[in-house]
Amino acid sequence: MASVLENRDGVPVAAARREFYRRMDRDHLAPLWEVLHALVPPAPQSACRPALWKYRAVRPYIEESGRLISAREAVRRVLVLENPGLRGQSRITTSLYCGLQLILPGEVAPSHRHTQTALRLVVEGSGAYTAVDGERVTMHPGDFIITPAWAWHDHGNPGTEPVVWMDGLDIPIAQLFDATFAENYPEEVQPVVRPEGDAAARYGANLAPLEGASRFGKTSPVFCYPYARSREAIAALARAGDPDPCHGFKMQYINPATGGPAMPTIGAFLQLLPAGFRTAPYRSSDATVYLALEGEGEARIGDEVFAFEPCDIFVVPSWRPLRLAVRSECVLFSFSDRPAQIALGLWRESRA
Numbered sequence: 001m002a003s004v005l006e007n008r009d010g011v012p013v014a015a016a017r018r019e020f021y022r023r024m025d026r027d028h029l030a031p032l033w034e035v036l037h038a039l040v041p042p043a044p045q046s047a048c049r050p051a052l053w054k055y056r057a058v059r060p061y062i063e064e065s066g067r068l069i070s071a072r073e074a075v076r077r078v079l080v081l082e083n084p085g086l087r088g089q090s091r092i093t094t095s096l097y098c099g100l101q102l103i104l105p106g107e108v109a110p111s112h113r114h115t116q117t118a119l120r121l122v123v124e125g126s127g128a129y130t131a132v133d134g135e136r137v138t139m140h141p142g143d144f145i146i147t148p149a150w151a152w153h154d155h156g157n158p159g160t161e162p163v164v165w166m167d168g169l170d171i172p173i174a175q176l177f178d179a180t181f182a183e184n185y186p187e188e189v190q191p192v193v194r195p196e197g198d199a200a201a202r203y204g205a206n207l208a209p210l211e212g213a214s215r216f217g218k219t220s221p222v223f224c225y226p227y228a229r230s231r232e233a234i235a236a237l238a239r240a241g242d243p244d245p246c247h248g249f250k251m252q253y254i255n256p257a258t259g260g261p262a263m264p265t266i267g268a269f270l271q272l273l274p275a276g277f278r279t280a281p282y283r284s285s286d287a288t289v290y291l292a293l294e295g296e297g298e299a300r301i302g303d304e305v306f307a308f309e310p311c312d313i314f315v316v317p318s319w320r321p322l323r324l325a326v327r328s329e330c331v332l333f334s335f336s337d338r339p340a341q342i343a344l345g346l347w348r349e350s351r352a
């Protein structure tokens with residue numbers, strides 16, 4: 001009789017299995033039972049690690065990049081924020097890309113388009129513009145700007161200050177689906193065919209043209225959300241009510257045409273925490289990137305603690321409990337793949 005540990009020939013079963021795996025490997029076959037637990041863990045087991053980038057430490061590298069390569073030569077002069085658990089993959093979370101982009105006075109970043117959706121959050125400097133589908137918008141610190149999938153876009157800086165912004169893109173999502181397309185515009189700078197403020201007037205005033213639909217498919221037709229207006233909205237929220245125990249006062253950037261998220265794959269949020277506020281533990285399946293806009297505090301991610309100040313960027317992996325404790329009044333911008341997860345029926349959250 002063959003035992004559990006030996007087959008009929010008396011060969012120990014472990015060796016027999018190894019030999020079986022080697023043979024089928026040549027035919028591109030593999031045994032599920034060796035990987036089943038890793039494939040279907042009881043909760044997310046992400047390689048993505050909690051991390052914080054101090055702007056004070058990153059800024060000298062950004063400045064140095066400005067001396068070593070032009071925006072034109074680089075196409076996009078960006079330092080990629082690579083998650084320490086995902087090095088070499090150009091990702092800050094498993095599903096999202098993040099970088100810090102510099103454009104110096106007089107520079108142009110040439111026009112192109114791609115199927116990836118991008119967001120920008122202006123970190124430092126004013127006077128640069130980004131052009132989206134024939135309309136330019138001037139950047140100011142804290143402005144949230146969208147580049148919809150497949151929209152022509154270029155950047156320029158006719159002003160006098162270096163301008164730095166954070167880019168967030170859904171590059172790993174497009175990669176996952178092998179749905180990555182890109183092309184260059186035939187000229188370096190696309191023509192301006194709409195006056196600045198056109199999209200904001202058409203869609204950003206609780207009015208919409210009768211013909212309605214967004215030129216940008218599932219993405220908001222409003223492509224700039226000026227910080228002054230968003231800041232005032234959360235300040236009003238904070239004056240009028242009680243904070244959520246997990247979030248303080250938090251709002252989502254929406255597509256005014258649908259009331260849903262501003263972009264189909266990436267959710268973006270703005271949050272105010274009153275001075276001295278401590279959030280209750282919160283976790284969700286969407287790993288989230290935070291950019292501190294105002295104030296100072298600490299993020300406890302799992303059992304790691306990160307002190308942040310304005311312009312610092314930190315990342316909370318999927319399902320890691322987050323607690324925020326702030327000294328002064330804080331404003332935090334954040335983004336994640338929440339809309340994609342919700343659309344696919346994957347998203348979960350838990351309040352401890």
Ligand code: 1HN
Nearest residue numbers: 076078099101118153167169
């Ligand atoms: C891109 O097009 C921009 O348009 C920024 O500013 C970062 C990273 C990867 C691929 C395309 C931009 C990017 C990017």
